[in-house]
Amino acid sequence: MLVRLAVCNLLSFGPMWELDLHGPGRELPDGSQVLERALIVGEAGQGKSNLLKVFSLLRQLLLHGNRQGQGHRPQLPSCRLLDPVQPSTRIELSILADGALFRYQLALRSEQGGQIDAESLFVQHAGQPESMIFVRERKNPILQFTDVKVGDGAARDRGQLESLALDLPTDLPLLTMALGSDCQVVRPLGAWLAETLQLVRPEPRVTGLAARCAQHPDFAEKLAGLLRAVGLPVTHVAARRTPIGPDYFESEAEQKQVVSALLGYRDGFVQTQDGELIAEREGNFVDLYLTALQVGMHGPSGRQSDFSPQELSESTLRLLHLSPLVIANPLQPSPVFFVDDLARGLSQRALDVLLHHPSRPADAQLVATALPDSALVGLFPSSATRTLPAS
16 A cells, blocks of 8 residues: 655655655554545646656656666656756655555656665564665765665565675666565565556556456456446447457467467456457467457437447546456455546546445555545545645
8 A cells, every 4th residue: 555655856846745645544564544545636737647657757767777778767857847956856655565564765866867866665564663674875975876784674685685785886776676686575565566556547548458358257247337337328348259360460470479478477468459369278279369348338219239449438438447446356456546637527426436336446545636626525535635735
């Protein structure tokens, strides 16, 4: 779960701003509690979408690094409206992952290609005090190198972290190196960034729904139930399956590569221009299918017809896009949904269904953004509402 985020000198966030989600809800290892649902309110242009970008940039940085020439983002863009201009960008993140409370801090200089000034990681388990995994500091503003201390929180990975610190590039987070080296003590933090954190943008996308409906007919029925719950005349949701043969691929090598990728992951699929490609194995035989989402509806006269996603209304697409908030995915236990502009294009009834549907994942956390006059404001208690800083 997301517990706290603080950001300074990044995108539209100038002075240090803190998103603190402590409040009545899930108990934390330090004895405090964290909200299971929270609403972030701000006027247009105050940084609601930029807050989602902060998470996206941080995930990119920590999972892949910020080094030049590797095809990744070279740096975190600093706030250009600060006066005087600040040299350093700071991010602080606290999360609950695998029952432990992780607290991470990072400070880097954007104008120096991501030169890291400070970095630290602490962990706290239930019934125990917080302990240091590592602390990294640039003590001399002229010299580029940083000193690293590894603490008792590193446990059996202490030697591995100390070894990584010996050859630590000045512009690469130690956490990135630890995650890339499969350091066990930081593995829950990496899994939280890569899998648990679900960033949901306002633009509706239905990628993956056709493949999942084809692989799990019960999921298709749950989707239909969600759409019916908001009053849509839906008869069914299904995935049209079209068998494909070897001639679909340009070469045998391409076919083998695609089949290997599909069978390498549970419920794997490949997005193509023709639909979502899935594989089904039966003994030594593998069948390939192109799947396409179909939503059946009936009109006032009772006439029924199937519709593709391109033929659906914006609000219907939004509900399909937001369906993970209501329908649990066993591949994503305890998800954290950060939803930008949750109320866009949705009726009051649809919002009520999304927030109070009986099948909502019990262990999920929902953090949403909204305008001050949004209907969402009345659906969240004041104790679970946070306000963005004025521009």
